[in-house]
Amino acid sequence: MDLKVGDTHEAVVIDNVTRTHVVKYAGAGGDFNPLHHDDEFAKERGGYPSVFAHGMFSMGLTGRMLTDWLGPTALKKYGVRFTRQVWPGDTLTARGEVTEVKDEGGEKLATIKVVTVNQNGESVVEGEAVAAI
Amino acid sequence: MADGFQFPVDRSAVMLFARSLGDIRPEFSDPDDPATKAVGGIVVPPTFVQSSAHWQPDYPLDLTRPRKPGAQASRGEGGGGGGLGRGLHAEQHYEYHHPIHAGDTLTVTTRPGERWEKQGRRGGKLLFSETITEYRNQDGVLCVTARSVGVQTERAVDQ
Numbered sequence: 001m002d003l004k005v006g007d008t009h010e011a012v013v014i015d016n017v018t019r020t021h022v023v024k025y026a027g028a029g030g031d032f033n034p035l036h037h038d039d040e041f042a043k044e045r046g047g048y049p050s051v052f053a054h055g056m057f058s059m060g061l062t063g064r065m066l067t068d069w070l071g072p073t074a075l076k077k078y079g080v081r082f083t084r085q086v087w088p089g090d091t092l093t094a095r096g097e098v099t100e101v102k103d104e105g106g107e108k109l110a111t112i113k114v115v116t117v118n119q120n121g122e123s124v125v126e127g128e129a130v131a132a133i
Numbered sequence: 134m135a136d137g138f139q140f141p142v143d144r145s146a147v148m149l150f151a152r153s154l155g156d157i158r159p160e161f162s163d164p165d166d167p168a169t170k171a172v173g174g175i176v177v178p179p180t181f182v183q184s185s186a187h188w189q190p191d192y193p194l195d196l197t198r199p200r201k202p203g204a205q206a207s208r209g210e211g212g213g214g215g216g217l218g219r220g221l222h223a224e225q226h227y228e229y230h231h232p233i234h235a236g237d238t239l240t241v242t243t244r245p246g247e248r249w250e251k252q253g254r255r256g257g258k259l260l261f262s263e264t265i266t267e268y269r270n271q272d273g274v275l276c277v278t279a280r281s282v283g284v285q286t287e288r289a290v291d292q
Contacts, residue, residue: 014155021153028146028153030186032195055222056183060154063179072160073172078179079226079280127226 001070001133003098003110009069010095013061013116017053017090025057048085055082058092058125062116065094070131076109080127084118091119096129107132137242140185140268144175144235151178164235175235179227182268182277185241223261224282231276239268239276246280253286260285 014021023037031054034041042048059080066075086092093116100111110133116125144164151161159166160176169175186192233239246263253259266279 025153028150029184030192030195031183032197034196056180056225057154059225060150060178060180060183064154064156067156067158067179072158072176072178073232075179075227075229077226077228079224081224082222 001074003101003133005098005101007098008095009065010093011065011068013065013092013094015091017086017088017092019051019088022051022053022057022088025054025060029054029056029060031056050087052088053086053090055125058082058086058116059127061092062094062114062125062127065116066096066112066114066129066131069096070133074131074133075129076132077130078114078127079129080114080125082124083126084122084124086118086124090124092116092124094125101133109133137240138185138188138190140182140188140239140241142177142233142235142237142239146184146187147175147177147181147235150181150184154178154180173232173234177233177235179229180225181233182227182239182241182266182279185239185266185268189241220283220285222281223284224280226280228278229276230278231270231274233268233270233276237270237276239270242267242269257286 019037026032026036035046035048036051036054039051042051062080063078066078096112096114098110099113102109110131112129112131114127114129115123117123148162156178160169160172161178163169164175186194243264243266246265248262251259251261261282261284264281267275268277269275
């Protein structure tokens with residue numbers, strides 16, 4: 001893959017998060033913390049206005065942007081910080097930007113800055129990936 | 134979890150995980166697709182190893198899981214969750230060393246990493262703790278190293 005510094009890729013990875021999306025991720029991922037599916041629990045035990053999506057749901061959706069762009073086996077590293085919660089009704093756009101391309105051990109590696117934002121432009125996930133290209 | 138637990142990578146589980154992230158690419162579901170054959174069979178999404186939670190014996194974030202009499206979910210911070218009410222997942226990092234394929238059986242071992250404290254913006258301490266998890270396949274090859282950072286807050290997180 002021919003990538004150079006400054007190249008970007010952007011995708012709307014989910015349009016209008018519903019509780020059903022979150023429950024489906026819980027079932028697949030195995031994290032059944034009631035904060036993510038039980039509104040009463042989220043309000044009374046957590047002090048939150050409602051349920052919110054798993055951080056790993058945001059990271060997984062952001063990962064889809066990366067594998068759609070770079071292929072399913074390209075990633076060497078992928079890490080994020082969860083910067084803001086994702087609530088029902090949110091729409092998320094994931095964006096990657098190549099910040100470095102180098103040769104290492106006979107492989108061409110691209111470092112990619114990753115940011116996913118909600119419909120207000122606020123980041124929910126920030127991180128970095130390294131991919132073999 | 135020094136001895137680890139076994140995590141069989143099942144094709145249906147991979148498909149369901151990918152689908153839950155809106156991902157229908159053939160390499161995660163269809164073994165007969167040319168794209169899948171080109172990568173040596175079904176591979177897994179970047180965050181798939183998180184679903185090893187289903188096989189983790191003392192996984193704390195599934196209180197409705199049926200358990201043997203006397204057994205109970207641990208209250209530890211493992212698995213990236215960090216407790217039910219006040220804990221949050223702060224960071225997650227993966228290093229990919231070797232591909233994981235449907236049909237593999239992974240051995241999952243977990244160890245605690247660093248711990249540190251930070252003062253929250255509105256007062257109250259934030260307690261961070263790291264968990265390092267390694268996923269090795271049936272040939273003993275290290276496939277993925279995961280580093281999870283959980284944070285416990287003394288009060289509800291700022292909104």
